[in-house]
Amino acid sequence: MRIASFGIFILLVFGCGLTALAQDDPIDMVESEIVLPAPASKVIALNHKYDIGEILDVSWESSTSDPELVFGYIIYRSEGDNKFDSVGAVLSKINSFSDEELIPGKSYNYQIGTIGASGVALSEPSEPAIPDWELFNLEMWNIALIGFIICGAVIAYIFSAKAGRKLFIRKIGGLEALEEAVGRATEMGRPILFIPGIQDMDDVQTLAAITILGKVARVVADYDSKIMMPVSRSLVMTSARETIKEAYLSAGRPDAYSDDMAYYVTDEQFGYVAAVNGLMVREKPATCLYLGAFFAESLILSETGNSIGAIQIAGTARPGQLPFFVAACDYTLIGEELFAASAYLSGDPKQLGSLKGQDLGKVVAMVAIVLGTLAATLASAWDIEIMQKFLDNVMLGIFSNH
Amino acid sequence: MKRTVPLLITGIVGTVLIVSVLIPPAQSLGEDFSLFFDIIAVFAFFLGGGNLFRIHLKKVFHRKEDYGFSIVTLVGFLVTLTIGLFKIGNPEGISGSITAAGSGLQTIFVSIITPLSSTMYALLAFYVASASYRAFRAKNREATILLVSAFVILLGRTPLGMMLTGWIPEQFSIFQIPNLAVWIMNSANLAGQRSILIGVGLGVVAMSLRLILGMDRTYLGSDK
Structure with missing residues (x-):
């Protein structure tokens, strides 16, 4: 048996060796015909x-x-x-x-x-190269320049207002109605619903909503009304609680504050909508405030609010949702008005100065639009080369994102 | 102290995030701050879940009005949490992916959450109809312009638009309803949207500056 096994082993070894030798020949043949591609x-x-x-x-x-x-x-x-x-x-x-x-x-x-x-x-090896870092991203010079002009204008107006210069700020209907809306809820003995959108605290619209909440909560505390704030993000809940608590403290009514005023529902978009809609139908708030980042739920919420006869004030920076709010709500803060609300409501001249500073940015935008439109029209209608160069080199150089 | 620390954090983080766009060595700091936010948000989720549980348990315990809804919420919350935590029904076992096909959590998501979400979303169609009815009533000049624009776009997006105005000669093709609809969307509507976005951008800059400079402290509760 042992001899038989050894024999099979020897046969296998020789067999493999012969097979390898047999395969070596054709490989040698191919190698002689190998044509490598031209190198890079x-x-x-x-x-x-x-x-x-x-x-x-x-x-x-x-x-x-x-x-x-x-x-x-x-x-x-x-x-x-x-x-x-x-x-x-x-x-x-x-x-x-x-x-x-x-x-x-x-x-x-x-x-x-x-x-x-x-x-x-x-290929041939390249020349040696050394990775190096730069202190400034010079490709972003246009962003830095525009940012510098706008930030500079905002700061300049803040100092100007601080020095006592009177600034004209146009009236914002939605914000003027805020106190009246809270008063109405108090008179009716019904709560106020505050929805800060469905995004987290890293969204600037939610941050804007929380700053407005501070003002609203203060009025609610003063009027001894009731605020309900279901939220879809845990971090928004903790921030909102702190804001409401501080507002009640500064109104001298810490006893009236309850942690249940702001509470978490769910992160799930339509689950949150279902919960808020149910709350609206059951509690029938007299005033509904929708301020922050909204998506498809904007119309579902505001139409439900409309059906219960609540006075509704909305505000968002998402252009896609604005028509829904305009159609269903009594007042809508459009885009920048949402961010201006806190400064506007504070009445603090320094903060109002920052609103005025924005206007310089608008002037820059308007001038750029008029110049760009003129140059593009002249370049395409009359084939004026210098206008095309102005468009390509100046306008796109300054206003395009590199 | 309670105010100074948050104000300092806001000022430093805000400045770093702005500067990181222009200074490459600071870019990683900007990314790190975004990561910090994610970490804090994860911990806050425990607070949120705990709060949800506490509020609804209190409601059931005190037999408050409509406490039946709270029972449904609590059961849904606990069942989903248990199935998700212990990966019940997961074909790959406790070490398998939480989103594995056929797992209990996946079944809950596909069979309950998705249909319920779709149902809520479907309500939008009816709300759009009721809101449009109110918005499109020609009660003043602006509403009339809105009504006409909406009518043109509705017709332009259907074959009827071409059927009605397809006979208009090529040199006046802009007056064909589908082309008018495209013009309204790409010129008038887009211009309006962009103007809003420019305002939003400027508003964000001004608000960010107020927060970074510590002028607007309302997010801390009061502006004192």
């Missing part, structure tokens, strides 16, 4: 602009071989010791690659391998 050329590695010194951009000229026979490129990197390791691969139509997570200040060389049916053809 002009490999250049450059520092990636405006990063933190961790990226190099590698580019090359594609292989001159038949594109159908080139499957792609492998990017090899060396850290100056001529030992090239693969760091990525791209398809044959692409001739650039961004090598990320490098060490700033270190020197790197690159080689490109062109993948063909018969093997990989290596």
Whole structure:
């Protein structure tokens, strides 16, 4: 038995060896006919602009071989010791690659391998390149300039108001009606419903809603009315509670405050809508305030509020939802009015000054629109080259996002 | 102290987030602050869940009006939480993905939450009809313009628009209802939307400055 096993083993070993030898011949034959694709050329590695010194951009000229026979490129990197390791691969139509997570200040060389049916053809190595970082993103100069002008104007008007200069701020109907709406609810003995949208505290509209809540809660505390605030985000609930609590404290009525005034319902959009609609139908609030970021639920909420006869004030910065609020609510704060509400309601000259500062931004926008429209009309209707250049170089240079 | 710390945090984080757009080395700080928010939001979720449970339990315990709804909420909350936490019915077991096909949580989502959400969303169709009826009544000049625009767009989005005005010669094709609808949407409507967005952008800048400079403290409860 042992002898038989040994015999089979010997046979297998020899069999494998013979098979390998038999296969060696054709491979040798093919190797003699191997034609590698033409390698990529002009490999250049450059520092990636405006990063933190961790990226190099590698580019090359594609292989001159038949594109159908080139499957792609492998990017090899060396850290100056001529030992090239693969760091990525791209398809044959692409001739650039961004090598990320490098060490700033270190020197790197690159080689490109062109993948063909018969093997990989290596290019000449690139010149060494060093990833470096820049302090300022100069590509964003236009954003910085516009931001500087607008922020500067806002701050200048704040100081101007602080110095006692009288500023004219137009009346905002929705905000003028706020106190009246709370008063109406108090008279009717019914609660006030405050909905701060369905986004979290990282949305500026929710933040705007919370700042308005502070004012509303203060009036509610003064009038000894009742506020209900179901929310769809836990963080909004905690912020809202703090805001309402502080408002009651500053009104001198801490005893009237309850944690149940602001409570969490669900993050699920339509689950939240169902809960709020049910609450509206059961509790019949006299005043409904919808201020913040809203989506498809805007009309469902405001139509339900309309059906129970509540006075409704809405405000959002989402243009898509504004028509629904305009159709269903008594007052709507359109876009910027939502963000202006807190300053407007405070009556503080410094805060009102910031509203005035926005106007300079509007002037810049209006001038740009008029100039751009004129230049585009002249360039296309009368084929005036200088206008086209003005559009391409000046207007797009300043107002496009790089 | 209670006010100074939040004001300092707001000022520093706000400034860093603005500066990180222009200064590449500060970019990672901006990303880190966004991550901090996510971490805080996760912890706040426990507060939210706890609050939901407490409020509805109190309502049931005190037999308050409509406490039946609270029972439904509590049962739904606890059942979903248990199935999700212990991955009950998960074909891949406790170590499997929470969203694995056929798992208990996935079944709840597909069989209960999705149909209920769709039902709520479907209500929108009826609300759009009732709101449109009120908005489109030609009671003044603006409402009349709104009515006419809406009528043109409604017709333009249906084959009837082309059937009615398809005979208009090519050189006056702008007056064909489908083309008029496209013009209203792409020119008049878009211009209006963009003007609102410009105002929103400026409003955000002014409000952010008020918060960063600590002038608007209403989010802390009072502006003192």
